[in-house]
Amino acid sequence: MRRVHPEFAYQARELEGQIEGILGDPPDRKNYKMMLDALVSEYAQGGGIEDVNMMAFALVDYIKFDNPKAMVAEAQDYEDGDPARVFALASCPDGMAAKMYAAIEENFPEIGRQAVITAFLHKHPRMWDDDDVSLDQLAAGDEGDDEMEDEGEVTDDFANMFDQEGDH
Template sequence: MRKVHPEFAYQSRELAGQIDGILGDPPDHKNYKLMLNALVSEYAGGGGIEDVNMMSFALVDVIRFDNPKAMLDEAQDYEDGDPARVFALASCPDGEAAKMYAAIEENFPEIGRQAVITAFLHKHPRLWDEDDVSLDQLAEGDDGDDEHDDEGGVTDDFAQMFDQEGEH
């Protein structure tokens, strides 16, 4: 299992929540398909919202990943990366989906790179893991031995900075 950038892990979880929210309970596949078709059409026309989750939602059901290992490598860095390389690692079938994929690459290369990787991580959750940044994990190994003044007080110089009655 590979670790991915925390922001990609977050975006993948957000995408899952967005999909669940649009599907609803009980799942309304007709509504889901209408929303998906509207997004694909808008992005294929060169427009669309500049948002990682919206783009990854438009891509997630139509994209095919040709090199999962290389895509995982690309998921290590959220901000920097080569959009052309990421777009070359995946493809969409002919038709409206292919037009959308080309338009996203042309019009939104950086956000599109993030959306492609997010869609990949959503579709392949067993290939990756995220760093645990919980407070418990961050405190692991901390013996609480930070250096502090034994008396717990502050120095005279520090206290005088806030002394309203003292000399300025």
Template structure:
């Protein structure tokens, strides 16, 4: 298991929620495919929404990874990774998907890099580990209030200024 940048973990979870939302309940595969085709067409033409999750959504079903270790290694840094290295570690098959991939590399290299990593993490959840930020984990080792109530540094006169039921 490898730790990834918390933002990539978050974006991977967001992508999963987006896919579930577009599929719907019960799953509407036709609607899902129409959305995917529209996004791929937009990005292939050099346009499209500059949105990480939209790009990852357009890539997730068509992308292939030739060097997963490189992509996973680049998932450590959300902001300053190497787009050329990540694009070289992945590809899309011929047709609109390949055109989209080339257009993303040319027009949106940094955001495209993040989208590729997000799609990879979504497709391979067992290869990485997310930081546990649950309340139970955060509270582990916490002995409670670390302050000393006796030495709060607030005088009685100052505290009484805010006392609603103080002397009138």
């Protein structure tokens, strides 16, 4: 497993939440399909919202990845990368999906690159590993409070002034 850029991990988690939110509980496939069709149509016409997750949502049900290992490698850098290389690693079938894919590459290459990688990460969660940013992980190796220098340290007399239960 390879680690991916934290922003890609975040976008993949956001895409999962977006899909679940649109599907609803219980899942409404008709609503989901209407939303997906509207996005695909917008992007196929060269328009659409310039948003990584919206593009990834439009792509995720149609996109096919020809070289998953290379796609994981592309997920190492969020800001910089070669859009042409990423778009060449995937494809969409004929019809409206193929037209959408070509239009995204032409009109939104940078955001489209990020959307393609986000869709990949969503579809292949076992091929990558997310950085653990839990409090337990962030505290690992922390020895506790840092030792303070003598300057600025609160004296016992000062601290006791605020002790409600102590002697006054």
